[in-house]
Amino acid sequence: MKIDLDGIVIITGNYGSGKTEVSVNLAAERNSGGTEVRLADLDLVNPYFRTREARHQLRNLGIEVILPPEQYMTADLPILAPQVAGAIREQTAMVILDTGGDDVGATVLATLADRLQGISFKMLQVVNPFRPFTETVEGCLKIKSEIEAASKVEMTGIVGNANLIDETQAGHIYDGYEFAAEFARQSGLKLEFVTVPEILKADVDTGRFACPVLTIKRQLVPPWKQAVALT
Amino acid sequence: MSKVLMKGNEAIGEAAIRSGCLNYFAYPITPQSEVAEYLARRMPEVGGVFLQGESEVAVSYMIFGAAAAGARVFTTSSSPGISLMSEGISYMAGAQCPAVFVNIMRGGPGLGGILPSQADYFQATKSLGHGDFRLLVMAPASVQEAVEMMMDAFPLAEKYRNPVMILGDGLIGQMMEPVEFPDSKKTEPLNNDAWATSGLDTRKSDTRNLVKSLFLDPEALNNNNLLLKSKYEQMKREEVRFEAYNTDSAYNVLIVSYGTMSRVCRTAIDSMKADGIEVGMIRPQTLFPFPEDQIRAAADVTHCSVVASIEMSMGQMIEDIERSVQGKKPVKWFGKCGGDVPTPEEVVA
The missing domain is CATH 3.40.50.920 (Rossmann fold)
Structure with a gap:
């Protein structure tokens, strides 16, 4: 099953749900499939571990990464690059907007609401049931309505991103799939895909999933670890 | 208990709750603001209090007040904020009040930058505030260790009636790792009837307790400093990790x-x-x-x-x-x- 996404895709979710890891890997996956991809870092709330950490790898692959100017990259300032609005207007084959966490992080989308008017797009909620406040479907539904209220945009789909980073096992992926599927049932949203870390690919039977799978090559690593090469 | 995936800052907040500390006063600053964000949600769920002070100076005296009244209390900040709290921390050491201070260090001096740093080593171990005092300072290297040190910090602060500092760099606050909260590290607060100003009703006592760092009599001040010194010597014997x-x-x-x-x-x-x-x-x-x-x-x-x-x-x-x-x-x-x-x-x- 292939991931069926193009056009404008907005990645949202609660704080630490894995939005950036999903955005970066989704960009690389679509790019390798021949789709022209632009990725915009709209995370105005997180000080470390943002899309910008993977910018060199992404640019080497030919993916355009839209970021605040280099000299403000480590400033504690909410800078929204003007190119973002342009990217939406120009209708590249695929534009991924990686937002910050929670309703606070999604507020930035309200400033783009005018630009999004009359354009078709997808807005996905990334969920990891091993994170605080989203261990239950009720918690995910609450975050969903908070993000929708702050962004003034309706959610269209779900990304299941169950993981414990280095300690993830196949069982976590299966439980996470069931969780995401239940969230999809209760919310009426489409489960677009679930993620599997590359190192677990051989251990996970993806035939159990009624949705596509995105392989995650981890990019946001602490300085004593190496990011996995993107292709 | 199963593991959860947490940011260091969130895990520090949760560890305090699991330690029975339901009083948190703080002022936001990058890269530790997630502690306040997390506890703003969690404290109401567990019947605790998160109060944002108007500044770090105010926060340090909220901590002093709560500690003097015998409550488990803690705060978190980052380098410049800790500088502002240093006066209150000195008062607390002089008055022998237990509390936990978390410093998620950023670059300095001055405003510096928001990225990780360990440049507050001198401040934490030698020169935090005026007067002759020390903090017990613990430095975690992982999110799990931050949790365990937090859970140990409260009983240690009470054992010595002295502030304890958790000194983490920005990465400890911002990185995500799987963690668990060991029940074995849960502790009950020590009885503090002998010194806390918790009210005569709760203490069932006829004598008034007084918490103070002012000693006008030179001999009394010297004796207070000798008492503090003996506690720091005891830390050197018993708490090295x-x-x-x-x-x-x-x-x-x-x-x-x-x-x-x-x-x-x-x-x-x-x-x-x-x-x-x-x-x-x-x-x-x-x-x-x-x-x-x-x-x-x-x-x-x-x-x-x-x-x-x-x-x-x-x-x-x-x-x-x-x-x-x-x-x-x-x-x-x-x-x-x-x-x-x-x-x-x-x-x-």
Whole structure:
């Protein structure tokens, strides 16, 4: 099953749900499939571990990464690059907007609401049931309505991103799939895909999933670890 | 209990709740603001209090007040905010009040930057505020260790009736790792009827307790300082914590490094070992008391020719290492202090 996404895709979710890891890997996956991809870092709330950490790898692959100017990259300032609005207007084959966490992080989308008017797009909620406040479907539904209220945009789909980073096992992926599927049932949203870390690919039977799978090559690593090469 | 995936800052907040600390006063500052964000949601769920002060100075006196009244209380901040709290912390040490202060360090001096740093080593271990006092300082290297140190910090603060500091760099606050909260580390507050101003009703006492740091009589002030000194001497005897890595090898170089910097060193040590070069490491888990004897013993072996202090500062811990080694071996420094964390490759070089 292939991931069926193009056009404008907005990645949202609660704080630490894995939005950036999903955005970066989704960009690389679509790019390798021949789709022209632009990725915009709209995370105005997180000080470390943002899309910008993977910018060199992404640019080497030919993916355009839209970021605040280099000299403000480590400033504690909410800078929204003007190119973002342009990217939406120009209708590249695929534009991924990686937002910050929670309703606070999604507020930035309200400033783009005018630009999004009359354009078709997808807005996905990334969920990891091993994170605080989203261990239950009720918690995910609450975050969903908070993000929708702050962004003034309706959610269209779900990304299941169950993981414990280095300690993830196949069982976590299966439980996470069931969780995401239940969230999809209760919310009426489409489960677009679930993620599997590359190192677990051989251990996970993806035939159990009624949705596509995105392989995650981890990019946001602490300085004593190496990011996995993107292709 | 099953593991959850948490940011260091969130885990620090949750660890306080699991330690029975339901009083949190703070003022936001990057890179520790997630503690306040997390506890703003969690404290109401558990019947606790999160109150944002109008400044870090105000926060430090909210902490003083709650501690004086005998409550478990803590705060979190980052470097410039801790500077502002230093006056209140000095008062608390003088008045012998227990509390936990978390510093998720960012670059300095001044406003510095928001990236990780370890440049508050002097501040935490030697010069936090005026007067003759010390903090018990613990430095976690992982999110799990931050949780465990938090859960240990409250009973230690109460044992010594002294503020305890958790000193983490920005990475400890911002990185995500799987954690669990061990029930075995849950503690009940010590009985503080003898000193806390918790009200005569709750204490069932006829005598009034007074918490103060003012001693106008020179002999009384000298005696108070002697009492504080005896507590710091007891900490040196009883609370030293450290971790040794690859010290059973015939290492030529001994690294001393703490916090997340030590994890970079670990990766470097592993890669050098693969190339046939042996390097040992002592990681202080307490910075005060400092593992002086352990570092001296590890340096004073024939195969060790040099000791290296590797820190995200311009050479602060190196002074404690030199004091520990007592001139028996040369002590060198390597570090960076602009927010970039030194890479394993740079440590190897």
